[in-house]
Amino acid sequence: MDLAQVIFLTFPGILPDRTNRIEDIYLRFYNGNTLNEYVDLPLHQVTRLFEIKGFDNGNPTVIYIHGFIETAQQESVQVMVNSYLEARPDINVILLDWSNMSHGSYLLNAARNTKKVGVAVAAQLNRLIETGLVLEKLQIIGHSLGSHVAGYLSRELKNKYNKTVKRLTALDPAFPAFYPDGVVMEHVTDKDAEFVDVIHTDAGGYGAPVRTGTADFWPNGGKSVQPGCPRFAPIPLSDDNLCSHWRSWQFYAESIRNPEAFAASPADSYHKFRENPSPEVGMVYMGANCDTSAQGSYYLTTNAESPFGKGIDGIYSKNKNSKGKKL
Numbered sequence: 001m002d003l004a005q006v007i008f009l010t011f012p013g014i015l016p017d018r019t020n021r022i023e024d025i026y027l028r029f030y031n032g033n034t035l036n037e038y039v040d041l042p043l044h045q046v047t048r049l050f051e052i053k054g055f056d057n058g059n060p061t062v063i064y065i066h067g068f069i070e071t072a073q074q075e076s077v078q079v080m081v082n083s084y085l086e087a088r089p090d091i092n093v094i095l096l097d098w099s100n101m102s103h104g105s106y107l108l109n110a111a112r113n114t115k116k117v118g119v120a121v122a123a124q125l126n127r128l129i130e131t132g133l134v135l136e137k138l139q140i141i142g143h144s145l146g147s148h149v150a151g152y153l154s155r156e157l158k159n160k161y162n163k164t165v166k167r168l169t170a171l172d173p174a175f176p177a178f179y180p181d182g183v184v185m186e187h188v189t190d191k192d193a194e195f196v197d198v199i200h201t202d203a204g205g206y207g208a209p210v211r212t213g214t215a216d217f218w219p220n221g222g223k224s225v226q227p228g229c230p231r232f233a234p235i236p237l238s239d240d241n242l243c244s245h246w247r248s249w250q251f252y253a254e255s256i257r258n259p260e261a262f263a264a265s266p267a268d269s270y271h272k273f274r275e276n277p278s279p280e281v282g283m284v285y286m287g288a289n290c291d292t293s294a295q296g297s298y299y300l301t302t303n304a305e306s307p308f309g310k311g312i313d314g315i316y317s318k319n320k321n322s323k324g325k326k327l
């Protein structure tokens with residue numbers, strides 16, 4: 001975080017407040033093939049989900065949770081949801097819309113709301129699970145502040161309702177107020193679900209500075225400036241300034257369409273990864289197709305623009321001119 005970012009995230013009034021009520025949270029289930037086909041369910045009416053045409057409880061369900069000052073119209077939401085609708089019509093895709101509570105001052109309002117939202121949504125998800133939603137087929141994905149909503153939500157489901165989420169995916173979980181753990185807020189951890197995979201793309205900036213899941217992925221070293229992002233981007237929360245942070249959902253969305261786009265290699269550091277003569281040992285895929293037995297840190301390189309995935313070449317990064325070896 002630089003000073004401009006900290007000031008911007010703290011002072012209320014710079015960003016407009018919206019209503020700040022649990023009643024304004026809803027689940028948006030996309031029940032067609034496009035972003036324009038959806039049904040919005042207020043939180044206390046979640047069990048109506050089973051009545052909606054297009055919801056198939058035999059299929060996997062993904063709940064996506066957006067970040068700070070985001071809405072359903074945000075590019076991150078649209079790109080993620082579209083990838084599922086187009087590439088994985090067999091998956092039920094649901095947006096947790098907490099947009100109103102994600103507005104206002106980051107430190108004084110939105111960050112604190114992650115707990116309130118997580119706890120409130122857990123109570124309703126518990127009802128949904130009790131009335132039939134298959135817990136084993138549920139994946140929760142959060143971006144930035146949404147990762148910590150996912151953390152509080154899964155922790156509450158586990159501790160209060162004895163229901164452990166199978167897979168929680170955190171896309172560059174937000175740094176300010178959540179690290180170090182418990183000083184202000186508690187961050188998402190590997191204990192919140194059976195498997196927690198994390199993609200770091202702006203570590204120490206907008207994103208978590210340290211390992212935070214069961215398997216942590218550090219594309220291009222995991223930090224700003226990610227390839228293709230501008231070096232000079234001084235305006236906090238501008239698209240250029242968020243470029244590295246946003247790579248996390250861009251990579252994930254690409255992995256939904258191309259599950260083998262991001263081969264990743266286990267290593268203790270980016271340096272060791274780059275020195276490793278046999279990076280294919282222990283290789284797993286980052287993103288949608290991630291092997292849930294993965295553990296520890298994984299590294300890879302990506303392209304500077306879409307398509308970002310280099311496939312297996314992403315782990316043979318040492319010699320930039322080589323096409324990479326075949327496995």
Ligand SMILES: *[C@@H]1O[C@H](CO)[C@@H](O)[C@H](O)[C@H]1NC(C)=O
Pocket residue numbers: 017018019024025100
């Ligand atoms: C969110 O806040 C706005 C502005 O205060 C309000 O008009 C709206 O009804 C609220 N609720 C939802 C679900 O957007």
Ligand SMILES: *[C@@H]1O[C@H](CO)[C@@H](O)[C@H](O)[C@H]1NC(C)=O
Pocket residue numbers: 162
């Ligand atoms: C919690 O859930 C597990 C798995 O469903 C079950 O075996 C266990 O008995 C439950 N514990 C409590 C205290 O309800």
